[in-house]
Amino acid sequence: MKVLVTGVNGQLGHDVVNELTKRGHNAVGVDIDEMDITDKKCVDDVIGKAKPDAVIHCAAWTAVDLAEEAENIDTVRAVNAYGTKYIAQSCRALDCKMIYISTDYVFDGQGNEPWQADCKDYVPLNVYGQTKLEGELAVAGTLDKYFIVRIAWVFGVNGKNFIKTMLNVGKTHDTVTVVNDQIGTPTYTYDLARLLVDMIETEKYGYYHATNEGGYISWFDFAKEIYAQAGYSTQVEPVSTAQYGISKAKRPFNSRLDKSKLLQNGFTPLPTWQDALARYLKEIGY
Numbered sequence: 001m002k003v004l005v006t007g008v009n010g011q012l013g014h015d016v017v018n019e020l021t022k023r024g025h026n027a028v029g030v031d032i033d034e035m036d037i038t039d040k041k042c043v044d045d046v047i048g049k050a051k052p053d054a055v056i057h058c059a060a061w062t063a064v065d066l067a068e069e070a071e072n073i074d075t076v077r078a079v080n081a082y083g084t085k086y087i088a089q090s091c092r093a094l095d096c097k098m099i100y101i102s103t104d105y106v107f108d109g110q111g112n113e114p115w116q117a118d119c120k121d122y123v124p125l126n127v128y129g130q131t132k133l134e135g136e137l138a139v140a141g142t143l144d145k146y147f148i149v150r151i152a153w154v155f156g157v158n159g160k161n162f163i164k165t166m167l168n169v170g171k172t173h174d175t176v177t178v179v180n181d182q183i184g185t186p187t188y189t190y191d192l193a194r195l196l197v198d199m200i201e202t203e204k205y206g207y208y209h210a211t212n213e214g215g216y217i218s219w220f221d222f223a224k225e226i227y228a229q230a231g232y233s234t235q236v237e238p239v240s241t242a243q244y245g246i247s248k249a250k251r252p253f254n255s256r257l258d259k260s261k262l263l264q265n266g267f268t269p270l271p272t273w274q275d276a277l278a279r280y281l282k283e284i285g286y
Helices: 011-022 040-050 073-094 125-144 162-172 189-200 219-230 260-264 273-283
Strands: 001-007 025-029 054-057 097-103 146-151 175-179 206-209 235-239 270-272
Touching: 001 011, 001 040, 011 025, 011 175, 011 189, 040 073, 040 125, 040 175, 040 260, 054 073, 054 189, 073 125, 073 189, 097 125, 097 162, 125 206, 146 189, 162 175, 162 219, 175 219, 219 235, 219 273, 270 273
Parallel strands: 001 025, 001 054, 054 097, 097 146, 146 206, 175 235
Antiparallel strands: none
């Protein structure tokens, strides 16, 4: 199978290309230098020339706070919404499958119940969530052969993430404060890449939620486990989001994603986040 992967220089795109190659698929990785997704003609030209059987769309604007700045909003929408629409239109023209990576931020983040994969109660809290939702709607409104996969709390070898931040801060601080009222589950891009390739090899289309297993936790819980596994003596103190201070973008309190649809459709769930963290720390040299 020939699969075009956008955002190949990012955490997820990098791992998806490696997984595809490992399984003998023909992976074509592109980033902004090869295909500016905000340029429809460029998208049509690159995808049209590649003629893939499937596209796994990992590219996105993910800087949540920067997305709130007035001068960035049009660019965020151009990337997350219009760029996704252009890719979906190219996929339709070639009759190829598409996976779109979305986020728990399409919901309002309230309550304690896990969000169901087929829930349509969309109330995004911020520009990032709104534009990712617009991307979802563009895919679902354009294609029949699509997978929309919502993820949360992502970490991988490429790029910045919470684990790297905690490790760096822990080197110079005896104590760190971390919010304990935002609840979710981490997602290791290495594990997610395996699932995405599992999906693209099928025709079990629709909406899915995918994070690692291991239960729902707070960022405070995650930080404690990071330091424990890395052998740091850094103490972690819990604070509320209100105490921590307001960021430019509102963050969801409830990022619990129900992943039962994966099992219902025969997909293998991701390993526990604790196991994923141990493998990740080894991967980055801890």
